[in-house]
Amino acid sequence: MTASGIADSAVERFAARERQRFLDSHPASVRLAERARHSLYGGVPMHWMSDWSTPAPLFVAEARGARLLDVDGHEYLDFCLGDTASMFGHSPAPIARALAEQGARGLATMLPGEDAVRAGELLAGRFGLPCWQVAGSASDANRFVLRWARAITGRKVILVFDGCYHGSVDETLVRGREGRTVHRPGLIGQARNLTQHTRVVPFNDPAALEAALSQGDIAALLCEPAMTNIGLVLPEAGFLQQARELTSRYGSLLILDETHSLSAGPGGCTRAWGLKPDFLTLGKAIAGGVSCAVYGFSRAMAQAMQLAQQHAREPLAAPEINGHGHSGMGTTLAANALAMHCLRVNLEEVMTDTAYQRMLGSAAQLAEGLRDLFAAHRLDWTTSELGARCEFQFRVHPPRNGAEAEAAFHDALQQALHLYLINRGVLITPFHNMLLCSPETGPDEVQRLLGALDEGLGELLALPGARG
Structure with a gap:
């Protein structure tokens, strides 16, 4: 059992299943990834683009508002928003x-x-x-x-x-x-x-x-x-x-x-x-x-x-x-x-006051929903808020400094949950559990993310030995 409350063996079984699901359902991305390896170092234009949880890079066709469309035709609710670059939505x-x-x-x-x-x-x-x-x-x-x-x-x-x-x-x-x-x-x-x-x-x-x-x-x-x-x-x-x-x-x-x-x-x-x-x-x-x-x-x-x-x-x-x-x-x-x-x-x-009112309202709804969700699954995880941004961490109390935040990292669990969400049409920031709401992120989008995460945690925790 790890500090996250979930056994590593269960996380790996869960992640292996999700990696195969991604490969099966994203043939166009897989083909582009193979083609890109011949001209792009690591198969991506910036090497850190391979740091996502997917077993092959996810190639995007277009992005508008709070949604992305990939080259396989899958649509995603985007709570990463270009790691803040598109905080006000894609192509306002x-x-x-x-x-x-x-x-x-x-x-x-x-x-x-x-x-x-x-x-x-x-x-x-x-x-x-x-x-x-x-x-x-x-x-x-x-x-x-x-x-x-x-x-x-x-x-x-x-x-x-x-x-x-x-x-x-x-x-x-x-x-x-x-x-x-x-x-x-x-x-x-x-x-x-x-x-x-x-x-x-x-x-x-x-x-x-x-x-x-x-x-x-x-x-x-x-x-x-x-x-x-x-x-x-x-x-x-x-x-x-x-x-x-x-x-x-x-x-x-x-x-x-x-x-x-x-x-x-x-x-x-x-x-x-x-x-x-x-x-x-x-x-x-x-x-x-x-x-x-x-x-x-x-x-x-x-x-x-x-x-x-x-x-x-x-x-x-x-x-x-x-x-x-x-x-x-x-x-x-x-x-x-x-x-x-x-x-x-x-x-x-x-960047209007009205836009921020929508963003902050959605983020508050999301943070409250995450807290309720973790309580329902008996997970001692914490959620912090900064305006339109919120994050959940695998620890009981919010961290006071970088060392405490880093000590709560569980890369395998984080990657597995992110990949599960991607396979259900939801993107969050790949480097940690950060979520950002744009003016185009409304109550329905928030509930869809919470529903997908709820299902993912339920499936993970139902695996034999998941709770030790």
Whole structure:
């Protein structure tokens, strides 16, 4: 018997049956997977696309609203939503219109248009930070903000929470082990020792946070308001306010990455919880699924950035090479005309209060239904909520930090349940038990997910020896 309450042997029998069911019912996906192996590494365009629970990649034909259609003609209710990139639904009508509009009048010019001005105004009004810049992805936005933080403070060390995830930013690809900062397992081709300029502390641990900050060498704390990529870990009462006070006391900056926690409401956790970051980064869903990210900052930071730029322009060996383009920030396609138009339209017409009301209502219904479901099956599992997002974990109480969340992982059980749901036309986030509701996710969709999971647990627990 495992901590999840279900025997491993039963999980494996259950999973084997579901793997065969997938192969039998998805011949077109299986054929494409075999064909893809000849031209795509691992048979997929990004290697992590093979991390789903399916025995062969599931190939998608189209996606609209809260539904996907695969190449075999199967329809799915989508509670993954591109791991947040399509949080407001696949191809919302205003975004589809914006793509057509801008596609006919220019995609990339390296020059701003009125869309950029309007988007900046909308971002400032929504999130309460007056100044904004645009990047191509949240990873890039975080990279650029870390450069600014180091330039402003004159310090090199970045502080993160154990189990964090901020895209592919090198400084964040670390973990905490027995009080030490170590490289995150699985890194490929890592040449630089990341632990020289990154420090890790547990989430929800003010004493550890202060001990790290008090050393006086940390440029910034980069964190999510709630951890979302090692299982959902919510902040304890007052912890984020303590983080703000401690970073200010010790001369470090506070950077909030709300790429996932934008699910909390129209202004993310920053607005919902009255947070006061120095910098705020947002990606994935901010332009309706079109590749785009933004970062906002206070007037004080804007002034500090100007001073840092002036210092960087002081002549060195080659005074003729000292312009903005050599700052180490920005890519040619960042803030392209297509992304800026979609960003504006998404903020004006898609990310509305009405949309969030539907999303939050569906997520609340889902979380309540999960709790009732686990109680009915006598499973001591917990469910946590963050606005339109919720997650169930194989433990009795919600985790306080990344280590507790990770200790509750049961990869085989998770994969088996996910595959069962896929075989019944329901997708949830593949990396853990995260579920996200879009404006197109209504009560019927929620009940269908709950019904499928109820049946799956019933079949699993009915296997001989499932409960030990």
